[in-house]
Amino acid sequence: MPETMIGLVRSPHVRPDRPGLVLDTGCGRGTSSLVKAEHLWWQRVVGLEAASAVLVPARE
Numbered sequence: 600m601p602e603t604m605i606g607l608v609r610s611p612h613v614r615p616d617r618p619g620l621v622l623d624t625g626c627g628r629g630t631s632s633l634v635k636a637e638h639l640w641w642q643r644v645v646g647l648e649a650a651s652a653v654l655v656p657a658r659e
Contacts, residue, residue, distance in 0.1 A: 618642055627653050 621639055623632040623646045632646035648654055 620645065622647060625649075 618641050621635055621642045621644045623635060623644060626632045626646035626648050629646045632644055636644040
């Protein structure tokens, strides 16, 4: 799944000279957010997770 998202963000409408924001909603422990951040280094990647049960292990 991260490969699909990375492909969408790299689409022709993206301008590398104007970094944008990639919002990873429902990111769980943030594993997918890290993969996206590594491949989309010129973008700001933010992971958003609402389930508190998932956030506790992610902070550790």
